[in-house]
Amino acid sequence: MQTRSVRRAVVTGASTGIGEATVRRLRDQGWAVTAVARRVLRLKKLAEETGCTSFAADLTDDEQVQAMADYVLGLGPVDAVVNVAGGALGVDSIAGADTEHWTQMFDRNVITALQVTRAFLPGLRERGGDVVFLTSTAAHDTYPGGGGYVAAKHAERIIANTMRQELVGEPVRVIEIAPGMVRTPEFSLNRLGSKDAADKVYEGVAEPLTAEDVADAIVWTLTRPAHVNIDSMVIRPLAQATNTLVARAAE
Numbered sequence: 724m725q726t727r728s729v730r731r732a733v734v735t736g737a738s739t740g741i742g743e744a745t746v747r748r749l750r751d752q753g754w755a756v757t758a759v760a761r762r763v764l765r766l767k768k769l770a771e772e773t774g775c776t777s778f779a780a781d782l783t784d785d786e787q788v789q790a791m792a793d794y795v796l797g798l799g800p801v802d803a804v805v806n807v808a809g810g811a812l813g814v815d816s817i818a819g820a821d822t823e824h825w826t827q828m829f830d831r832n833v834i835t836a837l838q839v840t841r842a843f844l845p846g847l848r849e850r851g852g853d854v855v856f857l858t859s860t861a862a863h864d865t866y867p868g869g870g871g872y873v874a875a876k877h878a879e880r881i882i883a884n885t886m887r888q889e890l891v892g893e894p895v896r897v898i899e900i901a902p903g904m905v906r907t908p909e910f911s912l913n914r915l916g917s918k919d920a921a922d923k924v925y926e927g928v929a930e931p932l933t934a935e936d937v938a939d940a941i942v943w944t945l946t947r948p949a950h951v952n953i954d955s956m957v958i959r960p961l962a963q964a965t966n967t968l969v970a971r972a973a974e
Contacts (some may be wrong), residue, residue: 739908745937804839809875812828855945
């Protein structure tokens, strides 16, 4: 939303998957980008390949969030905050819920997005800018075994919806991107704990979304005219009609 020739973004969850793809796409579009994640070596490789800056931090830690924000703002004003960090753990039923998993998912998906957004919000309100929340179709519906992740993503979506009302009339766009089935190297692997289990999620699905598909959507929303706000965009592969109804090729 700024008129500066080079726009600046901070992208969380940038060491893999959608976050990494978003950094690459923004850099291709000429943005200055700071990539944020926990894994130092992956960030270093991404910086070498794209020319982005990077900051390694555990965004569930308040002090590390503040240190990251101080570093990023020390480089100059920020035009866009892209909250990608998150993830799912397990497929427990409600009756068998692992409360530790629920707590971790809430911290990673909700508190992280809240804290990162708050750290940059004063500058965005002053100069104008964008906040993107990468939620999920899990933020709009539910499915068996998804209770903890669904609850976390619903909560993250409500942050965006509430902010949009609280900031109405101010120059801040609040954007939600809600992907369905996306095949990335780590999401299902981290959730299910094994490559075989992760591969079964996508078994028989001709073309799940890719990280690049979602990154393209994120960047599209950020490059609309300043008076256009994409409140919420749900993206699914053609083979997926709902969270549970997916066309799969016969074996």
